[in-house]
Amino acid sequence: MNKRLTMVAISLLIIAVVYSACAAPAPAPAAAPAPAESVATEPAAAEPAAPAEQAGSLIDTVKARGKLICGVNNQVPGFGNVDANGNYSGFDVDFCRAVAAGVLGDASAVEYRYASGNDRFTLVKSGEVDVLFRNTTWTLTRDSAEVGMEFMPVTFYDGQGMMVRKSSGITSIADMDGATVCVQSGTTTELNLADVFRAQELEFTPVVFEDNDKTLAAYDEGRCDGFTTDKSGLVSSMTKMADPSEHMILEDTMSKEPLAGAVFQGDPAWADAVRWIVNGLIEAEESGVTSQNINEMLGSENPTIKRLLGVEGEMGAKLGLANDFMVQALTQVGNYGEIYDRNLGPDTPFNLPRGVNALWSQGGLLYTPPFR
Ligand SMILES: N[C@@H](CCC(=O)N[C@@H](CS)C(=O)NCC(=O)O)C(=O)O
Structure with a gap:
């Protein structure tokens, strides 16, 4: 042979x-053991238990429920982790918090669900989680109808x-x-x-x-x-x-492992809301808006900052969100750079250089379409 x-x-x-x-x-009280598979394949399309589509947009469901259900990892410190008290933290977890702040005005209004490598897409398709932020690579198959994910902007370029x-x-x-x-x-x-x-x-x-x-x-x-x-x-x-x-x-x-959030494919209103909250965190870093200076920035004359913070234009309303949606996310969670530093930066055990995850204006790949 x-x-x-x-x-x-x-x-x-x-x-x-x-x-x-x-x-x-297993560190997570909430951890649900995933079924073991001896032969792993790319997960096939999940059987549609209760697709988000049938219930109207998740944007309304999440608002009515008053909390976001976010699929995360629970054993990858720095990205998605849970401590002995059941508290979740990490880079991915902060994106859940930013979405909750942007949609509900409250970054703590999140219920975390452990999403394993094997069941993560099924959880999204069945509507058991509203959004997945779990070191998940955006691939063609996962984006296609076969797996049925709608990918959000890349939050971490990995390999x-x-x-x-x-x-x-x-x-x-x-x-x-x-x-x-x-x-x-x-x-x-x-x-x-x-x-x-x-x-x-x-x-x-x-x-x-x-x-x-x-x-x-x-x-x-x-x-x-x-x-x-x-x-x-x-x-x-x-x-x-x-x-x-x-x-x-x-x-x-x-x-190449471009890691991105994902939502159910077939709910454009929800996808747009989540997508632009992620974009807003990147735009804020580029525009120099942080959780610390946001009050001053509300008085900025810069038109991009005005639109980003809802001082001018109706950017939130176009997405079905409050016009101050990014003020909430930025005040409560911080911009992309703050999220990166808090979880992965020099003051953490990981001390991961930004590398390709720097802003495009600083030689990296992070680039958001304009807020207008
Ligand atoms: N980015 C890759 C790999 C992601 C992945 O599942 N990585 C492992 C190793 S860090 C992990 O998160 N395991 C934790 C778990 O499944 O609970 C993918 O999307 O398939």
């Missing part, structure tokens, strides 16, 4: 999903990476022929892993788990030569390892 066929055969023999032996304690033990002597993916790699099911990660190794004609054995804590625990216990996920996830996971100093993240970037 040639190398490529052997590799495909091995890939098809996806190894067992292990529950108890490798499980790190897949590989963690290995320093003692392994591995310095790049090219050194990983025959390696065993711990990976999470229901993710782009699993699909990219096969693509990248196949392209380099490398054999590998994936060991698949249904959430990050289990995947990481298995790697940390020495059951795999490598642990692969989004680089953001690797950096975050390092903080949970027995001895992070024994490990390193390879330079290789295995994929």
Whole structure:
């Protein structure tokens, strides 16, 4: 059998999903264990239990309910995490809070629901969550009717990476022929892993788990030569390892992972409202409006700032929101840069440089269409 066929055969023999032996304690009281899948594929279209569409726009549902139901991660510190008291925090979580502030005027009016890699799109399609902010990559398949997501602006440009033990002597993916790699099911990660190794004609054995804590625990216990996920996830996971100093993240970037929020496809009013709250957080950073200076900024003569803050124009009303929707989001949560710094910046254990996640005006990729 040639190398490529052997590799495909091995890939098809996806190894067992292990529950108890490798499980790190689930930190989330609200965590609902996801069903394990031994063979992970891109989730197919969910059966439409109660599509948001049938009940009118979610914008009205959320207002009537008085709270936002947000699908998040609960085990990725810095992005989506829950503490022992059930308090959620992280970069993604702050976007939930900003949407709640923009739609309801109250950033705390959020009910968080754990969305696993496998069930996240089903939760959105069935209307169990209003919006998903969960390190989710915008892909064609997920955007299409097959999975049925409507993606929001990219909030974090990421790429897949590989963690290995320093003692392994591995310095790049090219050194990983025959390696065993711990990976999470229901993710782009699993699909990219096969693509990248196949392209380099490398054999590998994936060991698949249904959430990050289990995947990481298995790697940390020495059951795999490598642990692969989004680089953001690797950096975050390092903080949970027995001895992070024994490990390193390879330079290789295995994929593009534009992480974005997502809502049900078929509710344009809701999609527009969420989309422009995210855009508003980026516009505010570009315009220099922060949670700290917003009161002064309400008096600004800058026309973009006037429209952003609802001093002029009817931007909120066009979206079915209050005209001060961004004042609420910015006062209570802060602009994109404040959200980034609070969760990932120099004063956090992650200290992630902005890199491509800088504003376009500072050499990055963040660019919002105009508020007019
Ligand atoms: N961005 C990729 C991967 C996202 C992903 O699920 N990453 C893992 C590793 S950081 C994760 O969040 N796991 C936590 C969990 O499933 O609870 C995707 O959208 O498929």
